[in-house]
Amino acid sequence: MAHDIIFLILGIILIIAGGNYLTDGASAVARHFKVSNLVIGLTVVAFGSSTPDFVVCLTSTLSGKSQLALGDVVGANIFDILLVVGIVALVNPIHISKDMLWKDLPMLALASLALFFCGDDRLFDGTADYISRTDGLMLLAFFAIFMAYTFEMAREPQPLVPANATENTSNKDAGGGKGMKMWLAAVCIAGGLAALVVGGNWIVDGASGIALKAGLSEGMVGLTIVAIGSSVPDLATSVVAAVKKQPGIALGNVVGACIFNVFFIIGLCATIRPLDTGTISLVDFSTLVGGSLLLWLFGQIIGKRVITRGEGVVLALGYVAYITYLIVKAVG
Numbered sequence: 497m498a499h500d501i502i503f504l505i506l507g508i509i510l511i512i513a514g515g516n517y518l519t520d521g522a523s524a525v526a527r528h529f530k531v532s533n534l535v536i537g538l539t540v541v542a543f544g545s546s547t548p549d550f551v552v553c554l555t556s557t558l559s560g561k562s563q564l565a566l567g568d569v570v571g572a573n574i575f576d577i578l579l580v581v582g583i584v585a586l587v588n589p590i591h592i593s594k595d596m597l598w599k600d601l602p603m604l605a606l607a608s609l610a611l612f613f614c615g616d617d618r619l620f621d622g623t624a625d626y627i628s629r630t631d632g633l634m635l636l637a638f639f640a641i642f643m644a645y646t647f648e649m650a651r652e653p654q655p656l657v658p659a660n661a662t663e664n665t666s667n668k669d670a671g672g673g674k675g676m677k678m679w680l681a682a683v684c685i686a687g688g689l690a691a692l693v694v695g696g697n698w699i700v701d702g703a704s705g706i707a708l709k710a711g712l713s714e715g716m717v718g719l720t721i722v723a724i725g726s727s728v729p730d731l732a733t734s735v736v737a738a739v740k741k742q743p744g745i746a747l748g749n750v751v752g753a754c755i756f757n758v759f760f761i762i763g764l765c766a767t768i769r770p771l772d773t774g775t776i777s778l779v780d781f782s783t784l785v786g787g788s789l790l791l792w793l794f795g796q797i798i799g800k801r802v803i804t805r806g807e808g809v810v811l812a813l814g815y816v817a818y819i820t821y822l823i824v825k826a827v828g
């Protein structure tokens with residue numbers, strides 16, 4: 497148990513450092529190539545911080561532990577959408593661009609709905625719940641469409657600073673990437689990604705060891721300990737970006753990571769081997785879909801393209817309620 501605790505602590509230290517260096521490097525690259533921070537957040541930052549989820553899911557799938565793989569993605573996306581966005585909004589209200597509001601957030605809702613429809617066969621067809629190879633190929637097709645759109649968006653001229661983000665007075669004040677040389681930015685990105693991957697894996701190993709020794713089920717471990725552990729890089733990266741007043745990276749990281757998790761990670765794993773949903777229930781899928789739609793509604797209607805601190809509290813409390821439900825269910 498002491499060995500697991502040490503790995504958990506060292507992993508947390510690594511992901512905090514990795515999130516800081518990755519944000520600085522990604523911001524410098526965005527400014528140098530005149531690519532929006534949103535696109536950088538949706539691609540290199542999101543994919544990098546999702547690497548622990550990819551490693552966990554692929555390893556679990558190859559080992560025949562599909563509940564752990566699926567539970568990791570469902571739990572990680574719920575963690576990102578509710579808790580990470582909630583905390584980021586508390587640190588700094590999130591200004592949402594038009595592209596994020598009308599393209600990326602709807603894509604996130606689509607990803608959540610697609611996973612719900614693919615994973616809850618008992619509700620829709622009355623058959624056993626599993627994600628088939630056909631479902632996996634469909635998710636990979638959605639991922640290809642998302643990537644094509646993202647790179648097309650990167651070719652369009654976009655302002656580096658949101659027009660309504662008054663706290664960003666200029667790009668040169670946006671964070672530690674000011675005046676950074678490209679070789680140094682590359683080192684920061686590579687080192688940050690490496691720290692996130694290693695730290696995330698250590699967190700997962702340590703937390704999983706603690707949980708399994710406590711007698712929790714595979715599905716419960718996936719939804720809670722593994723999901724939270726593998727998603728801590730998303731929290732670290734987004735909070736650091738929010739503190740540095742980089743809303744495009746902060747929210748883009750979460751949205752990109754969640755879409756990547758569903759369309760690519762689950763799509764690839766289900767294509768390799770169909771995934772049995774097991775104890776992943778209607779409540780879990782519904783919480784994921786509800787959180788995605790709530791985030792979109794907050795930005796579109798209630799917050800007028802801003803996720804406010806009050807809305808951040810609602811999102812964070814939603815995650816607390818979900819975790820409370822899981823704990824009560826496990827104890828019962």
